Amino acid sequence: MAPRLMRDFNIKPADLTQASWQKSHNDEQLLQIIRHGGRSIHRPAFMPAWASTLDNQQTKDIAAFVRELGNPAATGYRPAATLAVQERLELGRTLYGLQCLACHGPRGRGDGPTVRGADLEKKPPDFSQSDYFFRKTDEELTGWAQSGVYHSGLPLDPGQGDWWQGPLNADEMPALLLYLRSLPLRGK
DSSP: OHHHHHHHHOOOOOOTTOHHHHHHSOHHHHHHHHHHOGGGGTSOTTSOOOTTTSOHHHHHHHHHHHHHHTOHHHHOOOOOOHHHHHHHHHHHHHHHHHHTHHHHOTTSSSOOTTTTTOOOSSOOOOTTSHHHHHTOOHHHHHHHHHHGGGGTOOSOOTTSOSSOOOOOOTTHHHHHHHHHHHGGGGOO
């Protein structure tokens, strides 16, 4: 996401592998950043707050992992290339546009063109709300995505248009899940 944040928002995320960054933040500051997000240190809100999601031990585990990023030679850990993540995210975005956008809308708010203005008892869920995904497992999301329009219970005919392309393959589904779980981070 770093290249996109820099391109779209002129925001350069911290390079957690740099010794200078590691030395400039003590453990308590690092825990504060993880718990309360970028705004807690007067940075943009693109670094979300995780206090309501992660327990104390999980927060400490992430802080320990961040410390390992600063010393790859000692631990043998080498950070994954961000390009691979970016490519998966782009694939997920494309699949979302092909499979989900018609009902869930461009930002996942449940306001897609097939349901906008329709008088429906049940509307698609708002994916832009972070609490939606915290309650769903990958298996649940996979089942819904693979069933297409049938998961919604909405009175839509899957043969009406070319907006649902059919079940995804083993490479596509993880990319779609990554993109779906990124929607709450994209803001309103």
